[in-house]
Structures are given as C-alpha cells and as structure tokens.
Amino acid sequence: MAVGKVIEGTYGVIAEFGDPQELLDAANAAREKGYTQLDAYSPFPIHGLSEAIGFHHTRLSAIVLGGGIVGGLAGFFMCWYANVVWYPLNIGGKPYNSWPAWIPITFECTILFAAFATVLGMLALNGLPMPYHPVFNVPRFDQASRDKFFLVIQARDPKFDIDDVWTFLESLGPREVTDVPW
Amino acid sequence: MSQRDLTPVHEVRPTTERKIPERFIPVPTLEPGHTFASVTDHISTIVLRKKTPVGWLIGFGISCMLVGILTITIAKLIFVGVGIWGINHPVGWGFDIINFVWWIGIGHAGTLISAILLLLRQEWRTSINRFAEAMTLFAVAAAGLYPALHTGRPWYDYWLFPYPNTMSLWPQFRSPLMWDVFAVSTYATVSALFWYVGLIPDLATLRDRSTNHIAKMIYGMGALGWRGSAKHWHRYEHAYLLLAGLSTPLVLSVHTIVSFDFAVGVIPGWHSTFFPPYFVAGAVFAGFAMVLTLAIPARKFFKLEDFITMRHLENMGKVMMATGLIVFYAYVIEAFFAYYSGNVYERYMYLNRMFGPYAHMYWALIVCNGLAPNLMWVKRFRTSPAMLMVVAMFANVGMWLERFVIIPTSLHRDFLPSSWGMYHSTIWDWGMYLGSIGLFFFLLLLFLRFLPMISIFEMRTLLPEAQAAHGEEH
Numbered sequence: 001m002a003v004g005k006v007i008e009g010t011y012g013v014i015a016e017f018g019d020p021q022e023l024l025d026a027a028n029a030a031r032e033k034g035y036t037q038l039d040a041y042s043p044f045p046i047h048g049l050s051e052a053i054g055f056h057h058t059r060l061s062a063i064v065l066g067g068g069i070v071g072g073l074a075g076f077f078m079c080w081y082a083n084v085v086w087y088p089l090n091i092g093g094k095p096y097n098s099w100p101a102w103i104p105i106t107f108e109c110t111i112l113f114a115a116f117a118t119v120l121g122m123l124a125l126n127g128l129p130m131p132y133h134p135v136f137n138v139p140r141f142d143q144a145s146r147d148k149f150f151l152v153i154q155a156r157d158p159k160f161d162i163d164d165v166w167t168f169l170e171s172l173g174p175r176e177v178t179d180v181p182w
Numbered sequence: 183m184s185q186r187d188l189t190p191v192h193e194v195r196p197t198t199e200r201k202i203p204e205r206f207i208p209v210p211t212l213e214p215g216h217t218f219a220s221v222t223d224h225i226s227t228i229v230l231r232k233k234t235p236v237g238w239l240i241g242f243g244i245s246c247m248l249v250g251i252l253t254i255t256i257a258k259l260i261f262v263g264v265g266i267w268g269i270n271h272p273v274g275w276g277f278d279i280i281n282f283v284w285w286i287g288i289g290h291a292g293t294l295i296s297a298i299l300l301l302l303r304q305e306w307r308t309s310i311n312r313f314a315e316a317m318t319l320f321a322v323a324a325a326g327l328y329p330a331l332h333t334g335r336p337w338y339d340y341w342l343f344p345y346p347n348t349m350s351l352w353p354q355f356r357s358p359l360m361w362d363v364f365a366v367s368t369y370a371t372v373s374a375l376f377w378y379v380g381l382i383p384d385l386a387t388l389r390d391r392s393t394n395h396i397a398k399m400i401y402g403m404g405a406l407g408w409r410g411s412a413k414h415w416h417r418y419e420h421a422y423l424l425l426a427g428l429s430t431p432l433v434l435s436v437h438t439i440v441s442f443d444f445a446v447g448v449i450p451g452w453h454s455t456f457f458p459p460y461f462v463a464g465a466v467f468a469g470f471a472m473v474l475t476l477a478i479p480a481r482k483f484f485k486l487e488d489f490i491t492m493r494h495l496e497n498m499g500k501v502m503m504a505t506g507l508i509v510f511y512a513y514v515i516e517a518f519f520a521y522y523s524g525n526v527y528e529r530y531m532y533l534n535r536m537f538g539p540y541a542h543m544y545w546a547l548i549v550c551n552g553l554a555p556n557l558m559w560v561k562r563f564r565t566s567p568a569m570l571m572v573v574a575m576f577a578n579v580g581m582w583l584e585r586f587v588i589i590p591t592s593l594h595r596d597f598l599p600s601s602w603g604m605y606h607s608t609i610w611d612w613g614m615y616l617g618s619i620g621l622f623f624f625l626l627l628l629f630l631r632f633l634p635m636i637s638i639f640e641m642r643t644l645l646p647e648a649q650a651a652h653g654e655e656h
Contacts, residue, residue, distance in 0.1 A: 114424075115371070128406040
C-alpha cells in the first residue's frame with residue numbers, strides 16, 4: 001500500500017486497543033514513562049486524550065478571530081469605498097457615509113471570513129489533506145475509523161529504542177503490537 | 183465527626199430512594215445494545231450496499247420527473263420572460279418570493295439543530311443533525327433559484343456581486359435586496375462548510391469500509407487523509423464548536439435580513455419592526471416541520487428506529503409547537519398593531535386580510551399554524567409518528583400560506599384604490615414550485631444514497647463506553 005518513495009526504516013511502533021479507556025490509560029502511561037513523540041488514533045474524539053499525549057492548546061481561535069476582523073473590515077471598506085469614494089450616489093438626500101445601512105453586509109462578511117478561517121485553519125494546522133501517512137501501512141489501521149484505538153510511539157522520540165518500546169507497549173495489555181514501516 | 187457533618191449541606195442526598203414514575207424517564211437517544219462497530223456498520227451499510235432499494239429508485243424517478251418540469255419551466259422563462267408568471271402591477275412579488283422565503287425558512291432548522299442545539303449541549307441532536315444540515319443546503323439551493331430567475335434576465339445575475347467593472351458601477355449596498363444577496367450566499371457557503379467538516383471523519387470511515395476501488399478513491403479524496411489522530415480531533419472539535427458559534431448568529435441574521443426585504447418597504451402589512459423575530463420563529467417552525475416530514479418516512483424506510491428514537495420525534499414535536507405558538511402570537515400582535523396604530527391603511531390592510539378576497543387563505547393559515555400545533559400538547563399525539571406527520575404537514579402548508587398572506591395580500595391593495603388589483607398564479611408558477619420541490623428531493627435522495635445520513639462518529643460518542651471515558655475526565 002506504500003505510495004511514493006519508501007524509505008528504509010520505521011516510523012514507530014503501534015499498539016491496538018479495544019476500548020477508549022484502555023487507550024487513555026495507555027497514553028497517560030506512555031507520557032509518564034517519558035515518551036514525548038506520541039500520537040493516538042480513535043474513531044471519535046476522546047476528551048483528555050490530546051492532553052494525555054502532551055498536546056494542550058491550538059492557535060485556531062486566534063486564526064478565526066483574525067479572519068473575522070479582516071472580514072468585517074473588508075466588508076465595511078467595500079461599501080464605504082464604493083458609495084463614498086468610487087461612485088458617490090445621492091439616495092434620498094441621505095449622507096454618503098450612511099454607515100448603519102452597511103452593517104448587515106459587514107456582519108455577513110465577518111462571518112464568512114471567520115468561517116473560512118476556521119475550516120482552512122483547522123485543515124492547515126492538521127496538515128490535511130495528506131493522502132499518504134505511514135500509519136496507513138498498518139494492516140489493521142482501517143479499523144481506526146470503526147471501533148479500534150491505536151497508540152503510536154514515533155521513532156523520532158529521543159527515548160526511542162525499538163525493543164524497549166515494544167516491551168513497554170506489550171505491558172499495557174494491547175490486542176496487538178506491530179511496527180509502522182515508512 | 184461523622185461523615186454526615188463533613189458533607190456540605192447542598193450535597194446532602196435524600197436518604198430514601200423515591201421511585202421515579204415511568205412517564206418522567208426519558209426515552210434514550212440511542213437504543214441500548216449497540217457497540218461502536220454496530221453503529222458504524224448499520225449507518226455505513228445504507229450507503230455502501232451494492233443493491234439500490236426499489237423504493238429509492240421510485241422516489242428518484244419521481245423527483246427526476248419534477249426536475250424535468252423545472253427545466254422546462256426555466257427554459258420557457260428564459261425564452262419568454264417573467265410575464266409567464268402571474269405577477270403584475272401592483273402584485274410584483276408572487277409565487278417566486280413566497281417560495282423563496284418558504285424554502286429559506288425550511289433551511290433554518292438544519293442550522294438550528296446542528297449549531298444552536300450543539301452549543302446548548304442537546305445530545306439528542308446527534309442523530310438528526312447531518313440529515314437536517316443536508317436539508318438546509320438543498321432548501322437553500324431551491325430557494326436560490328427564485329430570486330436569481332426573478333431578476334428576469336438571469337444571465338446578468340452576476341451584476342448582483344460587487345466586482346470592479348468597466349461600467350464603473352457598484353451594487354446599491356444600502357438596499358435590503360443587496361443585504362439579502364450577501365446573507366443568503368454567506369449562509370449557503372457557511373452551511374456547506376459546516377456540513378463538509380462534519381462529514382470528514384465519516385468519509386474516512388466509508389473509505390476504510392468500502393470494498394469498491396473507485397468508491398474507496400472518491401471517499402478517500404473527500405476524507406482528505408483523515409486518520410483520527412488525537413491532535414487532529416482536538417483541533418477538529420475546536421473548529422466544530424467555533425463554526426457552531428459562527429453559524430448561530432448567522433442563521434438568525436439570514437431570516438432577519440429576509441424580513442428586512444419587507445419591513446424596510448412602506449407597504450402596509452410589511453412596514454413593521456417586529457418582522458425579524460416573527461420571521462425567525464416562523465423559519466424554525468417550518469424547518470422542524472420539514473425535518474419531521476423527512477425523518478419519519480426515512481427512519482421507517484432505512485430501519486433507523488434505534489437511532490432516531492421516539493425521544494427525537496417528541497422533542498421535535500415540542501419545538502414545533504413552541505415556535506408555532508410564537509408565530510401565532512405574532513399574528514395576534516400584528517392584528518393588534520394594525521388596530522392600535524390608528525392608521526387607516528394599516529387597519530384596512532388587516533381587515534382586508536381577514537375578510538377581503540383572500541380571506542380563505544388567512545383563515546386556512548390560522549387553522550394550520552394557530553390551531554394544528556396545539557395538538558402537540560397531548561403526549562399521545564407527540565409520540566405518534568402518524569400524528570406528528572399530520573401536524574408537520576399542516577405546518578408546511580401553513581408556512582406557505584403565511585408568505586402568501588404577507589406578500590400578495592399586502593400588495594394587491596395599497597394606498598391608492600386606482601392601483602388595486604388581483605393576483606392569479608399561472609401553470610408556470612406551479613411548474614416552478616413543483617419543480618423546486620423535485621430538485622430538493624432529487625438532491626436529498628442522492629445524499630441518502632451516497633453519504634451517511636447520520637453522523638457516525640458523533641453516534642459513537644453517545645455509546646456508554648465512550649461516555650465512561652468522558653466521565654473520567656470531568
């Protein structure tokens with residue numbers, strides 16, 4: 001199933017669990033053992049799992065706020081520039097800069113830009129789209145989107161030693177431990 | 183000191199266990215006995231099975247015929263012009279705007295269920311949100327047809343969008359009709375984004391479960407390489423919540439702006455400051471009625487009674503009744519305003535609604551939206567799919583009548599008796615209307631066949647095993 005250039009070596013070691021609580025306990029144990037380059041895979045979001053693998057906050061909120069501010073300013077500027085500078089239009093003797101009438105469009109642009117910032121920001125921070133990833137090489141990984149739970153300790157972890165990691169993962173009571181080839 | 187003294191007063195529990203009467207125990211949102219695998223398999227099999235059900239094919243055939251009618255109507259409209267419709271002077275807005283507002287209103291329940299109920303932590307929304315969001319998208323698509331074609335020369339519709347052009351002209355940003363363009367196009371875009379983001383993990387499930395190579399590739403492309411990493415889920419949930427937070431004011435703004443199309447005008451019957459909340463309540467009412475209209479047969483046909491339980495139907499019935507009563511209250515207040523304003527035109531307008539040439543429409547509206555939802559006070563009716571369906575049909579018809587009463591009835595007699603007229607719909611008006619219903623069902627049936635109609639990953643979180651893992655953290 002490998003696509004593209006196959007590099008010799010291992011991405012990491014993966015353990016399969018049958019239950020969200022087992023995965024959560026395993027992830028906590030791995031972090032406490034001192035592993036830092038961890039990742040966990042589950043078919044649905046498990047609260048506390050990202051904290052368990054040592055991932056705490058995301059910059060997404062800031063990106064969304066930025067998107068909203070840019071959208072609001074752009075929407076208002078568009079109305080103002082068109083109606084005050086580019087082509088001043090006298091409608092019923094109202095002032096050119098009749099800003100209350102532009103609020104609906106400003107509001108809609110704010111939401112539109114913020115929504116795009118949310119979705120594109122989430123995808124970008126997650127590094128998606130990414131059609132190929134080493135974990136897809138694990139034969140049973142297609143169960144990760146159904147009812148199985150996986151924990152990976154990556155080879156780039158400073159404490160990574162394939163035999164130690166293997167023994168450690170075995171000790172957590174998984175269904176199976178396999179290596180993840182690149 | 184005994185244990186009892188250490189416990190703060192507010193944490194003291196009654197020592198005698200009182201048995202809770204059965205009628206107060208809610209029906210579960212997911213029938214017991216399911217596992218992560220069974221939920222996944224049940225929902226994804228509806229999409230991935232090889233054999234297309236005969237009922238689906240029949241429904242699809244009928245909606246294709248209706249889409250054919252739509253195509254013929256649009257072709258005729260483009261060749262001849264909007265004169266083929268019943269609109270005239272003084273009734274410049276007829277079926278086109280009635281149907282536009284009707285469809286947009288129906289769409290609102292989808293966003294309400296997916297965004298507002300998410301923020302309010304209403305867990306029961308989980309099994310109906312995907313379906314309701316799809317309904318939103320298709321209802322907005324059907325709605326979008328009308329104003330686009332009502333311009334008369336739809337090939338110039340791009341003039342509605344602001345772009346620097348050789349004519350050096352800009353749209354009139356102070357006009358509610360322009361606000362509408364921004365509101366509806368933003369609504370359609372954000373709804374589509376929200377819907378797609380919700381679909382990504384489920385597309386990954388379909389990618390992994392599909393045995394057909396081409397289907398695997400197509401679902402795989404849609405899934406963007408989703409692998410369910412904990413870091414991804416963390417940002418994903420964050421993004422989902424933010425989108426819900428953005429959609430909530432958006433959905434309220436859309437029908438508010440649609441109501442501005444009327445309220446900013448000076449026509450008696452339109453020029454009213456309470457239109458925005460009145461329209462938003464009507465939209466929720468219409469939308470929940472449509473969700474029920476679609477969910478009751480779909481749940482039976484696809485055997486989803488375990489996922490869309492009586493709890494969901496009952497809750498939707500309750501929301502339908504509450505919003506129906508708000509709408510009815512708005513009718514009463516409208517009549518009171520007309521009387522209390524002391525304005526002869528306003529008073530005449532309301533008397534004309536009740537006793538004029540379109541009085542039958544008004545009284546049918548009162549029956550559909552004022553009286554029929556009251557059946558939902560009775561628990562036996564709320565928990566009967568047949569009765570819910572009947573009330574929902576009343577609401578669907580009633581909300582269409584409401585827009586008829588607001589639009590042509592207000593327009594046909596304005597300030598000068600010399601400009602009074604009547605509105606009669608033509609066969610082409612009905613062709614457009616039936617055609618847009620056909621388009622809606624055409625898109626909906628395609629969705630039911632090719633995408634999971636219930637959010638699989640969110641259903642998994644409802645299972646007791648998932649809840650147990652959650653409980654540990656909180």
